[in-house]
Amino acid sequence: MENKKTCIVIGASHAGVNFAFSLRREGWAGDIILYDSDPMLPYHRPPLSKAYLTSDDGIEKNLLKSAESYDKEGITLNLGVSVRTIDPSQKNIILGDGSKQKYDKLVIATGARPIMPPIAGLANCNNVFPLRTAADVTEIRNTLERSNKKRVVVIGGGYIGLETAASLKKLGASVTVLEREERILSRVTAPEMSTFFQKxxxxxxxxxxxxKNVVRIEWNSEEKEVICDDGTSYPADMIIVGVGILVNKELAVSAGLTIENGIKVDATAKTSDDDIYAIGDCTFHYNPHYKRYIRLESVQNAVDQAKVAAAAICGKEAKYDTIPWFWSDQYDLKLQMVGLSEGYDKVLVRNESNDNKSFSVWYFKEGSLLAVDAVNNAKAYVYGTKFIKSGERIDPLKLIDLGLEFKPANLLAE
Incomplete structure (x- = not known):
């Protein structure tokens, strides 16, 4: 690569940072410049709702890379800097102050932002927080410390809402979670898992x-009431909103890129513009295993796409072909998930002896394994990953037979 070339990365979270370091490893000798509106050194996001929320550690304990690492690799960080628009015709980005920066290759890693629903009274209410950044967590911790009654209402029963609820309970709060759907985690897991987590x-x-569909917030300086459409109300000193995210696609739109449930990219993470790539939560990409386009909100996807894009920009053969995986920590429980369960037509639950906190849920479609949710059961997660990748068929009766030793060879269909 020519030393004069410049690669700009917009967004310095997991995707952007991993891309920058991967690009240098792949042999890019030119400039690498990262821009991010967050003024803090890039940090790990998953601990925000868990370990970071419940500890007294500063964000320096959760950094993706040390400040020295960027200097060592010749990666320029521009933090607390917003990007206003992209001009692909001139191969420029225009910053918030109006200045311009040229690029040869551009990578969009803008991620997503939390949805703040149009609930009456919510926008002007104090002590209302999403949980997306380190600054959000710091404000939540400080507010909880100042609160006398420590009553928290969490709006949204997805993984972020439930993880935050568990962490706040550990900090001594009185926590109520309000979920609009008939069951928690309804969009991502089976009823058996919803029941387990509710209990x-x-x-x-x-x-x-x-x-519980929240329709308005009534409040004054002393008291807040979260009111649902069935007439029930719940007092709160603090409200956490965890109802989903919106893709940060505005810059991609300004560049005229193809948008479809995110920024549409090919197997190399390239957009509809040959010199612009996109990675992470903001992308809509093809997964060859599931034979469809998907958008994933996960660290794994961000890191994998970052590596693929870095190799592709450096002229190497690279294509995204990964089985998605996720995790969630709540109380003393670790949930590991592999695959995508959407479209399943059969669910099997394997309980490990009499231990009701160690089990796995297996999702099938037309006999093929789609996904596995493993609760305190790393073995089920590993085996599930193996079967999804290989496409080998599992005998359902063998899977739930606790008399058989739990190993892949014993689970195969004959």
């Missing part, structure tokens, strides 16, 4: 209520 939170003193 888990109840056993730990967190009230999780479903079919």
């Amino acid at each position: 888990l939170h109840a056993d730990n003193g967190v009230e999780v209520l479903t079919s």
Whole structure:
């Protein structure tokens, strides 16, 4: 690569940072410049709702890379800097102050932002927080410390809402989770998992209520009431909003890129512009295993796409072909998920002996394994990953037979 070439990365979270370091490893000798509106050194996001929220550690304990690492690799960080627009005809980005920066290759890693729903009274209410950045977590911790009654209402019963609820309970808060759907995690998991997690939170003193559509917030300086459309209301000193995200696609739109449930990219993470790539939560990409386009909100996807894009920009053969995986920590429980369960027509639950906190849920479609949710069961997660990748068929009766030794060879269909 010519030393004069410049690669700009917009977004310095998992995708952007991993891309920058991968690009240098792949042999890019020119400039690498990262821009991010967050003024803090790039940090790990998953601990925000878990370990970072419940500890007294500063964000320096959760950095993706040390400040020295960027200097060592010749990667320029521009933090607390916004990008206003992209001009692909001139191969420029225009910054918030109006200045311009030329690029030869551009990578969009802008991620997503939390949805703040149009609930009456929410926008002007104090002590209302999403949980997306380190600054959000710091504000949540400080607000909880100042609160006398420590009553928290979490709007949204997805993984972020439930993880935050568990962490706040550990900090001594009284927590109520309000979920609009008939069950928590309804969009991402089977009813068996929803029931398990609802009971888990109840056993730990967190009230999780479903079919609760929040319609307005009534508040004054002393008191807040979260009111649902069935007339029920819940007092709160603090409100956490975890109802989903919106893709940060505005810069891609300004560049005239193809948008479809995110920034559409090919197998190398390249957009409809040959000199612009996109990676991470903001992308809509093809997964060859599931034979469809998907958009994933996961660190794994961000890191994998970053590596693929870096190799492709440096002229190497690289294509995205990864089985998605995720995790969630709540209380003393670790949930590991592999695959995508959407479209399943059969669910099998394997309980490990009498341990009701170690089990796995296996999702099938037309006999093929789609996904596995493993609760405190790393072995099921590993085996599930193996079967999804290989496409080998599992005998359902063998899977749930606790008399058989739990190993891949014993689970295969004959």
